[in-house]
Amino acid sequence: MRINRSIVFVVNNLGYGGAQKMIAFVAKSCTTLFDKVYLISLSPQETLIEVNKQISIRKLNYRTGRSVREKLNYKIEVIKKLREEIEHIEPVLVCAFGADALFISRLATIFKKIKLVGSERNAPESYSKIWKIINKINFSFCHGLVFQTNQAMRFYGKKILDKSTVIPNPYLDVNEYQKPFDGKREKLITTAAASFEYRKGIDVLIKAFAKINEKYPDYLLVIYGEGPLLNEYKKLIKTLNIEKYVVFPGTVKNVSKEVYNSSVFVLPSRNEGIPNVLIEVMGVGVPVLATNCPPGGPAYLTDNGRRGILVDVDDIEGMANGIAEIIQDENLSKKLSDRATEILDVLDPQKIAEKWKDYFYFIIKD
Template identity: 30%
Template sequence: MKTKKYLFLINGMVMGGAERVMATIANEFVKRGNEVCIVTLKEPKSAYRLDPRIKIVGAKGCVQSNNKVLRLIQLIYSGIKGFFYYLYYLKTYRPDAVLSFLTYSNLLAIMTRRIFVKNVPVVVSERCDPQKRGYVLKKLCEFMYPMADCLVCQSKQVGSYFKRISRKSNIRIIPNPVNPECIAPTLLNKRRNAIISVGRLSPQKNFDLLIKSFHEIICDYPDYIVEIYGQGPEYNNLNKKIRTLNLENNVFLMGTKKNVMQSVNNARLFVITSNYEGFPNVLIEAMASGLPVISTDFPTGAARELIKDGINGYVVPRNNKKELARAMAQILSNPQLQDSMSEANKKIVRCFDLNKIIDQWNAVLNKEY
C-alpha cells in the first residue's frame, strides 16, 4: 500500500483540547504507516507528545500586545506570514490531503485550496461553538466552510447548524477519541471524597458557579473537597471567591498538569460548568475513568449527547446554582447511584474508542464517505 502524506494545519500546538486531539490523530496516523507534517502559525513546539517521525514546523507568528492597535497590527502581520509559510509547505511537501483545526487555520486552508492549490483535498474541523463568534467572523465561516472538501463537527447539533446553512452533504460528525494513556479506572471503594473540574480559568469555564454551588451543600458534605485544575486570568477572582465563602480548606486551585485525568480519576464526581464548549475531552475521559459526571447544558449539545440524566450523570441549566447544587447532592448522597453511573459511563465511552475514531478520520481524509 502506498504511503500517504498528510499535512496538518493549526494555529499552535499549545495546551488545549483541539491541540491534544490533533496530536493524537497525528500519532496514530504515523503508526499506521503514513507520513504527517504539522504546520503551525506559531512556534513549532507541541505541548503534547508527538511521535518522532512527525515533522512539526512553525511560522512563529506572535500576537502578544494588550494595546488594541498594536494587537491588530500583530494579528495582520502574523496572518500574512502564516499564509505564505503554509503555502510554501503545501507546495513543497505535496500532501495527499490537508487537515485543519481551529477557525483561522480553517479559513486559511480553504482560501489556499480555492485559489492556489486546487488538487489537494482540504478537510476542516469546527472545534468550538460557531455561534459564539463575532458577526463578521461568523458570516465568513458560514460562507467559506462549505467550500472545503469536508467539514468535520464534533456534535450532531453543530453539524445540523452548518447543514441548515450550507445545505451540502460534505459534513461529517466525528467525536473526540478517548486516549487510553489518560485512563486508569479506580474502584469506587478506593475513591477519595473529591469533586473535580478541569479547564482554563476563564469566564467561559464559569468555575465561579461550581464554587458557589458547592458552598450550598458543604454543611452536608464537610469532608468533601473541590479541586479545579487549570490556569488563567480568573485565578485571582476565584481565589477571592473561595476566601469570601470561607472555603479555603475545601476548594483548591491546583494549577495545570499534563495527562490530568491520571491524577484525578480517583475522585467521586466530575463537573463541567462552562457557558459554552465544543466537545470537551475531559468530560469523556472522566466518563471513561468511571466518574459520575455533571455538565451545564452548553449550546453545542455535546453534553446532552453524552449524558443521560439519572443514568450516567446530570445535565443542568447554565448559571443555575441551585440546580447544580441539587445534582451534586443527589450523586454524593447515594453510593448505589455512584456505582451505577460509573458502570454506565464505562460502557458509553466504548463509542469513542481510539481506533474507531481514527478509522473515521482516515475515511474522511481519503474521501471514503
C-alpha cells in the same frame, strides 16, 4: 488502502489542549493511510503534547499584534509562509483544526489543486457575529468538514451540512487508572479546565459548592487548571467564605489520575464541543455532573443524562442539588460510575481513527 501522497495538518499551536491532543491522534492514525504526514504549527510555541515520530513537525512564526495593522501584517506573513510550506510538500489534502487555522489555510491553498478539510472544535454559538460569517464563508470553500456533534454541524445550514460529517473525540487516556475505582471514594468534588475562561463556568461551580459546603463541610472542591480568571475565582471564594475548602493545584497532564477516587467530577461549562477531560474521567468510572451546554457534547457523552447527571447552564441551584444527590446516594454513585465506563467502547480509539481515515479517503476520491 494506501494513498501515495502526503497530508498536512494545520493547528494554531502544539501546546497542551484538546484540539492539540486530537490533531496529534488523527495525524498518527493517518500514518497508515498516507505516504507522509506533516503537522504544521502556526506558532513557534513549545510542543507540549506527544507526537508520533513518523510525523514531520514544522513550526511557523505566527504572532498576534496589538494594532489592526500589526495583526494584518502578521496574518499575511504567516499565510505566505504556510503557502510556501504547502508548495514544498505538495500534499493531496490539508486538514486545519480550528477557525483561525482554517481561515489561514484557506487563503494559503487558494488556486491550488489541494483538497481542504476543516475541523471545527468550538461551539458555533461562542463565536462573535463577524467570526460566524467568516466561518460560513470558509466552510463553503472547504471540500469537507468534521464537527464534534450533530448540533454543531446543523448550525451553519444545509449547504455546509451536505458535505460534513460528525466524528467525536476518542478515549485516549489509557493507563493504570483505566479500571474504575473500587472502594470508598474521597470526599472530593473535582473539576479541571485547560484555561480558566468565562465559557468554562468555574464561577458557577464555586457558587454551587458554597451551597454544598453548608450541608457537607467535610468536602473539598479541587479545581485543576490555570488561566486569566484565577484571581477572580479566588476573590469569589473569599467573598463566599469558603477559602479553607477550595484548592487550586494548577495544571496536570493526567487529570484522570488526580481525580480517580473523587466523589464527583463536575463540568460546569457554558459551551463545549466534546470535552476530552469529561471523556477521561468517565473512562475511569468517576461519577460526573455536567451542564447541558451547546453544541451538545456533554449530553452526547452522558447519553442525555443516563451516564451522568445533566443540569442547565448557569443553574447554580440545580448543580448544587445534583452534586448533593451523588455524594449522599451510594447506589446512584455506583450506577453512574458503572455507566460512565461505557464510553470506553463508544469512543474506542480504533473506531474513531477508522472514521477519520474513511472520511479523508472519501474526500480525496470524490
